[in-house]
Amino acid sequence: MGISQLRGDEDREREGNPPHSLLQDLKVTVHHSSLVFPSQQTQKRTMFLSNIDQVLNFDVHSVHFFGAHKDFPDGQIAAEKLRDSLAKILVPYDFLAGRLKVNPNTGRLEIECNGAGAGFVVASSEYALDEIGDLVYPNSAFAQLVCSAMDHDQLLKLTDGAVGDDHDGLRQPLFILQVTTFKCGGFAMGISNNHATFDGISFRLFLDNLAALAANKPLAVIPYNDRQILAARSPPCVTFIHPELQELENISTLERKQEDELEVGGHDTRPTVFEATQEELDFKIFRLTASDIAHLKEKAKSIASSTKERVKITSFNVVTALIWRCKALSSSTYVDDHGESRESRILYAVDIRQRLNPPLPQGYTGNGVLTAYASAGCRELEEGPFSRAVEMVSEGAARMTDEYARSVIDWGELRKGFPNGEVLVSSWWRLGFADVEYPWGKPMYSCPVVYHRKDIILFFPEQDVPDNGTNGTGVNILVALPHQEMQKFQALFQKFLLG
Template identity: 60%
Template sequence: METTSQERTPLLQDMKVTIHKTSMIFPSKQIEKKSLFLSNIDRVLNFHVKTVHFFEANKDFPPQIVTEKLKKALEDALVAYDFLAGRLKMNTETNRLEIDCNAEGVGFVVASSEYKLNQIGDLAYPNQAFAQFVHNAKDFLKIGDLPLCVVQVTSFKCGGFAFGITRSHAAIDGHSLKIFLDNLAALAANMPLIMTPFNDRQLLAARSPPHVDFPHPEMIKLDNLLPLGNESGVFEASSEELDFKVFQLTSKNINKLKEKAKINSIARVTSFNVITTHLWRCKALSGPYDPNRSSTILYAVDIRSRLNPPLPREYAGNEGEFSRLVEMVWEGTKRMGDEYARSIIDWGELYNGFPNGELLVSSWWRLGFEEVEYPWGKPKYCCPVVYHKKDIILLFPSFHGVEGGDDGVNIIVALPPPFGSRVLEGRGGKGRGDF
């Protein structure tokens, strides 16, 4: 199966960003101070995620006006999202991680770049220098302080800007972030919240007593408790040199995979299933041949609608042959019903560990960040600040600014040299690669 490979010109290594001001944003109204229970899923997914949202210039909304509106919208949003203004803490009595809703605030950074937006390169290509458009949460304004959210607004010479977000996955997952951004956009337009967040994580508390009813090979046990500011486990950065490459599957490519998957298959053939299967097979075949070697894949399943009763949509927490491989991926998704999900939660109550697999596919494809309608318009593109780890593959929407872009998917892959360096030698245009 061939995919389109986005080749690139040499990347800018320095975005020439100057930080002008760092501050804290606090809720616009007094909030009740409390401790927020975190589920075992929240506790395991305790790491920070960084995304950048790029916007073209809008003469009615220059960066200074946007910055003021975002700041005010954040202050108002933190009344409903009071936990985002809190801090993680360990409850010494229960030995559980919690969020102390203490209104200590989220970080806010105002910055500028010496470049115009059209000078920083292909937005769809995961340039690690995009990290300059987000700010680290650790030791933000004082040593030891770790906000659960930090926002950075970086203006460009053309009047466009980048909106960078660092957020704790323990506090808010990707689906919930989309709702948060919708609410932020509404508040910036002086409109009410589109949807009030539902923050009761007790809905995903372990049963009493906990009982594990299924084997869970997707989980790995640890000898020691994960640290408070855990960035380890499946998201631990690689020390080896890596190069990033973007592959694009068009709608036509995806439909061909679906047709192939339907042969002698009983699986529900979805776009995600066939894309994930394609990636899994490529990863498994990329190593040296060993008939006794097994290959495992890890991917997230949104369990909101799979529990009994279902979680509210506005829940703010976390949750061989090609046709046969598609069935295996489908079976993994299918078994994630109420009992299996509860069993995983109970497993986390009994053991210390985190999800583990040879390959993690993280799909941001259908989250809809690029569809958020702010007063100054929709983002030109949204992308992650990539993880420096070769076993994480990110799925993102196709960049419509690229010629021929459609409703396909961009696949961001980290490749070790010399392969990574060799396949990225192109100088513009598109190449063909056997993915």
């Protein structure tokens, strides 16, 4: 479906109305929970976490759906394979069997690689996969397919309390894998992992390695676990202004000195994009096909000749520019306290692996992405050409040089803070989780378990259905907004896409 076919039901589907058949309860029964330990003894050690890892101490949940396979008729054999493979992979990925702790001398989070184990859960659903509805639509019921680390009391009961010391308060497993079988013979692999362990790119490498071990093959990529490679410089040296970051703690005058010299102003007191809202939100998916994205790229080609060479008109950049305009202009506050056009700042992740000098090793297991930004007044976003918004998004990524990335890392050494912007784009679009080849085949679909966050917009891939001609080239965009803002967002989305 291209832009010329926006009519009736197709239009409503594009705007992401929930399917009528969406199940709210998958009727999941947990049969067994246990801890899996490394298959070989691993060295007891403390793992340094970079300043990028430090601020990502929260869980990420993903679900990977698999259809029935003749060699794995009921999912139980696959579950046994996964359990054995998990024990093996905890040797090279020893930190996944460890526990977070706070270093009392530095106040920094670290991982105590102590072999305490990763979680493993076996469950079943009363439904078949084709009964649970559209896999692409982020159903909140998919949370039943993932065992959160916050549920570790169940693991405690089944393992005689062997998940860590009681006194540290950080004893939950950093990684839990749940296998949920369906009555059709298919199954879901639900994974909960602390974000400090992986970013999306390193998680994909982990899945490649897990699949390789399940197929009795050697590791696809040797993991590189030394996070010291992203340690701050000594002494730290903040050489750029970083409006994309917000300080959350007071620091001494001495620590503030370097950025004072860069004429950084007072603190921004707006809430961070990670904070949950108490507002009631509408929840919609906006779908863009390959032809829609090609149309946006054509619109972006009117960039001034003086800047064309350095502007990248990529699929991500044009979709991000479109969403930025819609989100900024759907807000109820068009002007600031001084009656001026309110500034909107969009944040999005940039992989720094190849931008550093020297580049990070291919198998780097930590978080190797930083937050880029683009800022503009609402009036400019509304009245300016679409190409200018694409240009600003492209410039934000180009800003992420080796020196800029080192400046961000050093900023984190001097200050404690989080991304600071009006909206954050979190993209699972091109991570390729559904391309991982397991002994039982590739996933039918892989997706995050999502929660309503007003200021986080999620990009995730469409389902690649055989013979439908899509080849996974489109994108689904998850938006959660208050009702009136959502109505504006929908109208702007159609206006800017078709205009």
